[in-house]
Amino acid sequence: MAGEKTRVAVHKFSSCDGCQLAFLNMGEALLTLFEQVDIVHFAEAGPVDPTAVVDISFVEGSLSTAADLQRIRAIRANSGFLVTIGACATAGGLQALRNVADQDDWVASVYATPDTISLLDKVTPINAQVKVDLEIHGCPVNTRQLTAALRSLLAGVTPVDEQDKLCLECKRRHHVCVMVTQGMPCMGPVTRTGCGALCPGVGRDCYGCYGAAENVNVSSLGGHFSTLQLDPAQTSHRLVSFNSADPAFSPGLAAGVKQND
Numbered sequence: 001m002a003g004e005k006t007r008v009a010v011h012k013f014s015s016c017d018g019c020q021l022a023f024l025n026m027g028e029a030l031l032t033l034f035e036q037v038d039i040v041h042f043a044e045a046g047p048v049d050p051t052a053v054v055d056i057s058f059v060e061g062s063l064s065t066a067a068d069l070q071r072i073r074a075i076r077a078n079s080g081f082l083v084t085i086g087a088c089a090t091a092g093g094l095q096a097l098r099n100v101a102d103q104d105d106w107v108a109s110v111y112a113t114p115d116t117i118s119l120l121d122k123v124t125p126i127n128a129q130v131k132v133d134l135e136i137h138g139c140p141v142n143t144r145q146l147t148a149a150l151r152s153l154l155a156g157v158t159p160v161d162e163q164d165k166l167c168l169e170c171k172r173r174h175h176v177c178v179m180v181t182q183g184m185p186c187m188g189p190v191t192r193t194g195c196g197a198l199c200p201g202v203g204r205d206c207y208g209c210y211g212a213a214e215n216v217n218v219s220s221l222g223g224h225f226s227t228l229q230l231d232p233a234q235t236s237h238r239l240v241s242f243n244s245a246d247p248a249f250s251p252g253l254a255a256g257v258k259q260n261d
């Protein structure tokens, strides 16, 4: 990537566009970025060239249709390095909740002409269909995460994959633990850091939007939640939300979460 400007594309699949906003929220840093990169496709911001060959592609959203499959394969072929951003792209997002529901009912309740919709049997994250070089988790991802990854890539360094549990970040920031002091069912012990422990910082429990951390013990957390008066269904709902296609937070696992007697 030395010499000429690095060519970058930002693509979108099924998603709310929220993660792409983390680029636009860079503010003045975006101007500096333009000195090093040439953003050739970023429909939300202006440039449109979806078939451009680029050094780095950032991909938001999950895969829902046959057309999505064709498009992501073309993007993979046109990209030197492919980065997925956000819970939709890395772990299915809210769209993947239809994998655990009656799909026909859902489609009929959302679309006026359901017969015109051509859906895959399951919503999948991007890495289920093509090789992904880096995953940046969160719903939404933030500007700090994107900036850190881009800086590393532009310097030829492998970006850091943040897998620590949120509890570590929470303690580094000296937040009072809302689970210990207030009995809130905080997802911090199984959720990866990256958000800066925003929720515990304002006195509320983490609800797991950054997905699973490394080596999590979901069953143990479920057991503790039962002592906080959460029934199995409530615990499952906390796991199967933004990241239901993440194996560590999968519906099957959530359904089998053990509860203490």
Ligand code: SF4
Pocket: 015, 016, 017, 018, 019, 020, 060, 061, 085, 086, 087, 088, 089, 093, 094, 138, 139, 140, 141
């Ligand atoms: S991860 Fe969250 S913020 Fe990002 S596109 Fe999906 S729903 Fe939107």
Ligand code: SF4
Pocket: 166, 167, 168, 170, 171, 175, 176, 177, 178, 179, 180, 186, 187, 188, 189, 200, 205, 206
């Ligand atoms: S508030 Fe949540 S994230 Fe913070 S230490 Fe307690 S359980 Fe962990």
